[in-house]
């Protein structure tokens with residue numbers, strides 16, 4: 001494949017755990033060249049899912065084969081339900097069955113589900129193995145492949161069992177997005193919007209003008225958005241790797257969104273990115289209700305989400321989640337399990353406006369309930 005776009009490399013600066021994020025087109029077909037320098041010996045294990053295997057795996061396997069890098073491949077079922085104890089156990093046993101040594105390399109090849117699950121397996125197998133992220137969804141290219149959060153869901157909530165385990169390399173080939181379903185592209189776009197809302201108003205304004213083209217597949221715009229998002233995430237992660245402070249900003253919309261995902265049983269009724277979109281709208285609504293944010297900014301956020309056909313509310317859309325019956329009380333119960341709960345109090349990411357997000361525990365639960373009710377009814 002031709003390589004019409006320059007390869008961009010960003011660095012996640014974490015001392016001895018530092019790594020590159022390499023972004024470009026056609027990189028999958030030259031994956032061996034990028035992977036070889038981080039290998040101890042030429043032996044790898046690819047973990048992927050059935051959709052990625054169907055659409056993209058031959059490219060990666062050919063490159064490794066031609067490049068003299070040994071590999072085995074494990075193909076898992078696609079979807080959020082794979083982030084489970086049962087699947088983790090099965091994956092660990094399969095990896096051990098292949099007699100991977102501690103210094104061999106695991107490759108997480110897929111979206112955020114594969115990245116989170118495989119990264120977690122890598123962090124516990126033989127007390128910690130190296131892994132590489134090759135993200136193939138917009139969401140994983142702008143967010144989940146970077147920063148080392150790995151984990152699975154439990155009956156109690158989203159990502160409640162996991163670890164911080166940084167990859168050795170993130171290799172992002174934007175052409176993999178060409179086989180992604182439109183609904184998944186949109187879901188990933190929500191996390192792109194998140195970076196604008198947190199602390200980059202200019203980027204949000206750019207998305208208002210260019211988001212639709214990006215979603216429709218404009219390559220230049222995709223690359224610009226991926227670079228901007230990864231650079232923002234790399235900065236925050238370098239500052240606060242284990243989320244003792246500022247990193248929690250990356251959770252904008254997630255306290256609400258994770259509760260909706262849990263209430264839907266981690267099913268296809270709502271994808272993570274879609275839940276984050278509606279969660280961000282709720283975070284802005286709560287900020288307005290608390291007198292912290294101009295209503296004009298919250299309206300602008302909802303308008304943009306709606307314009308690109310993301311959810312800004314849990315009713316009134318032609319979307320499977322709108323058929324799921326849930327109450328504000330159900331969602332409040334899930335939120336009580338959020339990892340940001342401290343001293344029994346919820347922590348929220350709110351905003352004083354677009355690009356002005358901040359972290360607070362000073363929130364009245366009754367106002368949270370009202371925002372949820374407004375979104376549901």
Ligand SMILES: NC(=O)c1ccc[n+]([C@@H]2O[C@H](COP(=O)([O-])OP(=O)(O)OC[C@H]3O[C@@H](n4cnc5c(N)ncnc54)[C@H](O)[C@@H]3O)[C@@H](O)[C@H]2O)c1
Nearest residue numbers: 051078111112113136137139140143144149176179180272
């Ligand atoms: N670790 C983090 O920092 C972080 C950040 C954001 C989200 N996440 C997690 O990521 C997960 C969501 O990730 P996701 O949105 O990538 O979902 P996903 O991994 O389920 O992928 C979405 C769907 O697209 C398919 N797919 C992937 N790549 C494809 C391609 N190139 N062509 C065709 N089909 C393809 C997959 O098989 C799947 O059906 C959630 O579990 C979320 O909690 C983690």
Ligand SMILES: O=C(O)C(=O)C[C@@H](O)[C@H](O)[C@H](O)COP(=O)(O)O
Nearest residue numbers: 143147149158159247250251254339
């Ligand atoms: O990397 C982070 O930090 C994030 O919060 C990114 C989020 O988009 C992502 O969904 C993350 O998995 C949520 O983290 P959690 O700690 O709330 O599970």
Ligand SMILES: [Zn+2]
Nearest residue numbers: 191254272276
């Ligand atoms: Zn997220």
